Amino acid sequence: MSLQVILGNFALILFVLMVVTGAIWFLDVFYLAKQRRATADRALAEFDARNNKLTADGIKIDHNSSRGAIEAALLRQPTWIEYSGSFFPVIALVFFLRSFLYEPFKIPSSSMVPTLLVGDLILVNKFTYGIRLPVINKKIIAINDPQRGDVMVFKYPKDLSQDYIKRVVGVPGDKITYENKRLTVNGKPVEYTALDDYLDDEHLVYNKQYRENLSGVAHKILNNEQAASLNLGDVKTFPHSENCSYKYEGFTCVVPAGNYFMMGDNRDNSADSRYWGFVPDQNIVGKAFFVWMNLGNLRRIGGIH
Missing domain, CATH: 1.10.287 (Helix Hairpins)
Incomplete structure (x- = not known):
């Protein structure tokens, strides 16, 4: 170590x-x-x-x-x-x-906007996905498995000293296709509902906003129409990369056993499984479920959807 x-x-x-x-x-x-x-x-x-x-x-x-x-x-x-x-x-x-039981985290980036904003202080449930030994993070009692749509905190596979937070898009065995900024899971296109454009306060631009229904979990996502669906130059080598095929319009990946495919809700401003691969079960920290404080916006306090 x-x-x-x-x-x-x-x-x-x-x-x-x-x-x-x-x-x-x-x-x-x-x-x-x-x-x-x-x-x-x-x-x-x-x-x-x-x-x-x-x-x-x-x-x-x-x-x-x-x-x-x-x-x-x-x-x-x-x-x-x-x-x-x-x-x-x-x-x-x-x-x-x-x-x-519960661990607090602070959101440092905008990759999960509009679900989570920079500065949100969140709580993560440590036992939802099983009881793990502290420090070594080894699961000793299995309880639940992550489900599509869950907002999950995990150890970044490229640097275990960093905690990342993304949404679970694919579970073991899933075939995930992302083309022209639309998801397909196991051959079934994910439902999208157009919402009002979202103002990015940081860059003072509007992004397209949609309600994505992922296996019954409805949540908001953002798309930047000026950005490509995938920046092939940013794709890194990663374990099980042979399960994925890439092209300019997007990619298709089959999630291997014991791994999960993660994406940020701010789709064009998120470094996620599209670029650095799958998240192994042993990297899981817990399920994010509550915003308990945002010093700049007290109205942010509440559950995470």
Whole structure:
């Protein structure tokens, strides 16, 4: 595993922090605290013996406050142990929640416009597609498989340190054809309904907007009439590329077992499976289902369709 992948893997960093703080907490509870208690008991016994002798010699002193101060000082946790013990349960809880339940992500690009906008803060369900071991992302319990139309987060096959988000267009065994900016799945053309043009605030241009019905999942997509259906020069080599045939007007791919074909809703502004290939099951992170915040537009809060 490269240093770049390690630094980009927040789950791994969180796991290491949890292990380190947990080990320190465990060591303190079951060993160091007992050592401090034994040291304090010896010191207090010596303190009591000395004061008892002074009392026997007729010297009256009030040593209760001094005794308490000595005991507190000897039992006090070192700062590094105190902080580790405080952070461990918090880190462990966060690690559990984001590893097995829900993980937050921020949308960095416009490839999923109009479904998701730049700056959307989304939640991803980590258990919809099965329970996976943290860090290594190995599935140990199968629950559901991704379905056509799902918005899914996954590890980019060309760089596992990057998380991508696209829509599932093809599942294992599907024959996907994309020609003249229209999808055909297993020989059946996907239904499209024309909508009002969409204003691209970033480039101040209008794009054609359609409602695409993909296996019963209706969602909006964008097309730029000035762009080609496919930029052949951007197509990279990828595993199972022999399952695909390309031409200027588009392509046809048969999705291999254990893989998925992903596309962005902003069809002419998305680097997706058309260019870098299929997404293996082991790369899956989870299903995006909710926009929980967009600091620039609070009306964005809600479910993802």
